[in-house]
Amino acid sequence: MDKATLLDWYRQMVLVRRFEQRSAELYQLGKIGGFLHLYIGQEAVAVGSIGARRKQDHVITAYRDHAHALVVGTDPGALMAELLGKETGISKGRGGSMHMADVAHNYWGGYGIVGGHVPLGTGIALAEQYNGTDAVVLCYMGDGSTNIGYFHESLNLAGVWDLPVIYIVENNQYGMGTAVDRASAVPDISTKALAYGMEPKKVDGMNVIEVYEATRDAIAAIHDGKGPQFLDVITYRYEGHSMGDPLRYRTKEEVAKWREDDPIGVLERYILEKKIAGKETLEDIDQEVEKVIEQAVDFAEKSPFPALDTLFDNIYVEA
Ligand SMILES: Cc1ncc(C[n+]2csc(CCOP(=O)(O)OP(=O)(O)O)c2C)c(N)n1
Numbered sequence: 001m002d003k004a005t006l007l008d009w010y011r012q013m014v015l016v017r018r019f020e021q022r023s024a025e026l027y028q029l030g031k032i033g034g035f036l037h038l039y040i041g042q043e044a045v046a047v048g049s050i051g052a053r054r055k056q057d058h059v060i061t062a063y064r065d066h067a068h069a070l071v072v073g074t075d076p077g078a079l080m081a082e083l084l085g086k087e088t089g090i091s092k093g094r095g096g097s098m099h100m101a102d103v104a105h106n107y108w109g110g111y112g113i114v115g116g117h118v119p120l121g122t123g124i125a126l127a128e129q130y131n132g133t134d135a136v137v138l139c140y141m142g143d144g145s146t147n148i149g150y151f152h153e154s155l156n157l158a159g160v161w162d163l164p165v166i167y168i169v170e171n172n173q174y175g176m177g178t179a180v181d182r183a184s185a186v187p188d189i190s191t192k193a194l195a196y197g198m199e200p201k202k203v204d205g206m207n208v209i210e211v212y213e214a215t216r217d218a219i220a221a222i223h224d225g226k227g228p229q230f231l232d233v234i235t236y237r238y239e240g241h242s243m244g245d246p247l248r249y250r251t252k253e254e255v256a257k258w259r260e261d262d263p264i265g266v267l268e269r270y271i272l273e274k275k276i277a278g279k280e281t282l283e284d285i286d287q288e289v290e291k292v293i294e295q296a297v298d299f300a301e302k303s304p305f306p307a308l309d310t311l312f313d314n315i316y317v318e319a
């Protein structure tokens with residue numbers, strides 16, 4: 001992996017982390033309404049996997065969706081403005097935290113219904129196959145989604161039709177306050193893929209390089225005619241499910257253990273130990289990200305709310 005790529009992944013992970021921390025603060029100040037699901041702890045999943053995608057590949061996910069947007073290259077200001085419900089937001093302030101989408105970057109959102117986007121991602125793959133392109137879909141979901149009917153129907157059709165889709169399970173061990181083994185009849189989620197003819201891979205989701213390699217290999221496997229792919233990416237969210245989660249379902253020791261594998265720390269150690277760059281370079285990146293975030297917040301705060309007479313705009317696509 002070359003130096004520029006590793007430093008860019010470091011920058012992206014810090015960008016996601018700082019964006020999330022800043023949005024938590026704005027939420028507590030009452031500037032963000034509704035739900036807010038943070039990606040803190042899971043950064044290596046979006047950064048590593050989107051690091052492997054080509055421009056033509058699609059990205060779709062559930063409601064824990066800010067990181068994917070930042071990593072595909074959406075302007076942080078437009079994302080922050082979206083969180084604040086402003087007219088300049090990427091979804092014109094109508095979508096908020098759970099419904100960020102950026103068609104210019106092939107990012108299809110952002111959905112609040114658990115598992116509801118899995119057929120949509122599968123359908124995008126069908127469209128690409130139908131049109132004879134080489135594009136693939138990165139369809140992200142939580143572990144909880146794998147218990148939903150949509151998941152099973154989608155994987156079945158993807159298997160039947162050999163669709164160019166990679167199902168990426170962000171297996172953060174919990175769906176809200178319920179541990180995987182209390183909600184899923186098979187605690188090893190990857191085995192579910194076997195029922196649909198896919199050979200699942202388990203991936204260390206705290207290691208950005210491993211996530212990148214697994215995704216790169218999955219794209220290559222699709223192009224080799226091996227059909228849809230399934231990655232069970234083992235990760236952890238350090239914060240609550242959403243804001244205001246009292247976290248009574250897991251112990252402090254468990255969280256502390258996972259913090260030792262903080263994905264930013266893992267990459268930082270790798271960069272320093274292999275002498276790819278020094279501490280100062282990483283600190284410079286931290287500072288640079290800090291500025292980007294402050295500019296994003298400033299832009300969002302100064303932007304206007306949508307005008308009242310636009311209330312019914314952007315609901316249906318004009319024919
Ligand atoms: C169909 C449906 N059922 C229930 C909910 C309420 N709900 C919101 S998030 C969530 C947990 C999903 O967990 P998981 O898929 O593991 O994603 P994570 O939040 O861990 O990223 C539930 C049950 C919902 N939004 N949609």
Ligand SMILES: [Mg+2]
Pocket residue numbers: 142143144170171172173174175176
């Ligand atoms: Mg989960």
